[in-house]
Amino acid sequence: MQPPFARPRAVLSAAAVLTMAAALTACGGSGGGKPAAQAAPPAGRVAGSPGAPAGTDPSGSAAPAASAAPSAGSDQVSLPTGPATQLTKARDTAAGPIMMTTLTGKKSGVTAKVWVWLPPEYNDPKYATYGFPVLTLYAGGQSNGYNTWTDDQLPIQAEDEDLVKQGKAHPFIMVMPVQNLVADEKQTLDCSDIPGQPKMGTWMSEDVPDFVRANFRTLKSRDGWGLMGASTGAFCSAKMALQHPDLYKAAVPIDGYFNPDSEFWKGHEADRLANSPDVLVGQSKADVRMLATAGGATPDEVKLVKAWVAKAAAPTKIDYYEQPGGKHLTSHFKKMIPDTLQWLTQNLAGPTPA
Numbered sequence: 374m375q376p377p378f379a380r381p382r383a384v385l386s387a388a389a390v391l392t393m394a395a396a397l398t399a400c401g402g403s404g405g406g407k408p409a410a411q412a413a414p415p416a417g418r419v420a421g422s423p424g425a426p427a428g429t430d431p432s433g434s435a436a437p438a439a440s441a442a443p444s445a446g447s448d449q450v451s452l453p454t455g456p457a458t459q460l461t462k463a464r465d466t467a468a469g470p471i472m473m474t475t476l477t478g479k480k481s482g483v484t485a486k487v488w489v490w491l492p493p494e495y496n497d498p499k500y501a502t503y504g505f506p507v508l509t510l511y512a513g514g515q516s517n518g519y520n521t522w523t524d525d526q527l528p529i530q531a532e533d534e535d536l537v538k539q540g541k542a543h544p545f546i547m548v549m550p551v552q553n554l555v556a557d558e559k560q561t562l563d564c565s566d567i568p569g570q571p572k573m574g575t576w577m578s579e580d581v582p583d584f585v586r587a588n589f590r591t592l593k594s595r596d597g598w599g600l601m602g603a604s605t606g607a608f609c610s611a612k613m614a615l616q617h618p619d620l621y622k623a624a625v626p627i628d629g630y631f632n633p634d635s636e637f638w639k640g641h642e643a644d645r646l647a648n649s650p651d652v653l654v655g656q657s658k659a660d661v662r663m664l665a666t667a668g669g670a671t672p673d674e675v676k677l678v679k680a681w682v683a684k685a686a687a688p689t690k691i692d693y694y695e696q697p698g699g700k701h702l703t704s705h706f707k708k709m710i711p712d713t714l715q716w717l718t719q720n721l722a723g724p725t726p727a
Contacts, residue, residue: 447726449504449725450592453588457588458474458584464523468490468493468531469534471530472490472491473488476576479583482571485554486550486551488520490546494537494544494724504590506546506591506722507591509547509550509581510529510547511549511606512602512603514604517552518551519551520549520551528710529710529714532710532711533714536715546589550581554573561605561635562574562635563634563637564577569637577613595622598620599621599623600625601713602625602629603703608633608650611654616657618659625664625713625716625717626665630677631681656686659689662690664693664713666699667693
């Protein structure tokens with residue numbers, strides 16, 4: 374059973390805080406607040422990015438079905454390569470079912486759960502030849518056997534579909550993997566291949582995307598692949614984007630920390646630093662866009678996130694948003710869903726015909 378809120382991590386030493394000029398529209402709850410797409414973008418935000426396709430009407434909540442038919446697709450679209458994975462329904466949402474499977478990675482050897490949500494547009498005959506952007510969501514907390522983005526604590530699927538109807542967001546394929554195999558906080562795998570431990574980094578960066586490409590119509594380019602996570606999931610989303618800019622174009626680390634702290638790194642300091650977003654952000658030369666957030670009511674978190682953003686070296690570009698009165702709580706992460714989806718829409722490609 375997942376925790377009722379994402380547990381904050383210990384604040385680690387960071388560089389001196391610099392004043393950040395970038396700002397987002399104040400976030401509100403579901404349906405509340407001025408939408409980010411109608412506000413002035415933060416400093417450095419790309420203007421005129423592709424929006425959601427016009428006239429997208431949901432086609433109901435038919436259960437998503439994986440296709441086994443191999444096909445090359447087009448220069449932009451990758452059609453399912455197969456073999457098809459058997460998916461079972463985990464739960465229903467107002468925007469259609471969330472499906473799940475237990476995935477054994479061919480490259481990592483890791484076996485763990487993955488949840489998938491397909492937007493209603495995916496099964497709409499009007500979009501039968503379209504490839505869809507993929508958003509991978511990482512949970513807060515241990516995420517050993519659960520992912521908080523799959524339940525009503527963080528109803529991102531319904532929020533996305535509401536924004537699609539308004540023409541403010543892409544209909545994303547949402548992929549929600551676990552991040553750890555045990556519940557012990559000290560034995561996290563830090564979304565990495567820690568020497569002597571299960572290769573969670575390979576599972577997340579290779580096996581999970583391979584599973585998505587095998588089963589669903591996606592975009593070949595990294596322009597259609599993004600990441601988002603809260604707390605521990607923020608660490609994972611930042612790390613994956615910086616380590617794999619060939620696969621991911623944009624990421625949203627929500628209220629995160631950036632220094633690997635698993636006890637399994639003991640005796641492997643060079644490997645730990647090679648997997649540290651705190652180091653990678655200034656050295657990786659990853660051409661990615663990120664939106665890093667912090668809760669305004671948590672000064673230590675604000676200091677930590679601002680210091681990390683200030684370390685970013687070109688071509689990495691990071692927007693910063695501070696949630697007024699925000700705390701390190703799942704209920705506060707929920708309030709940022711509409712604006713984060715719109716930011717991702719501005720920075721990722723939308724559904725594309727084959």
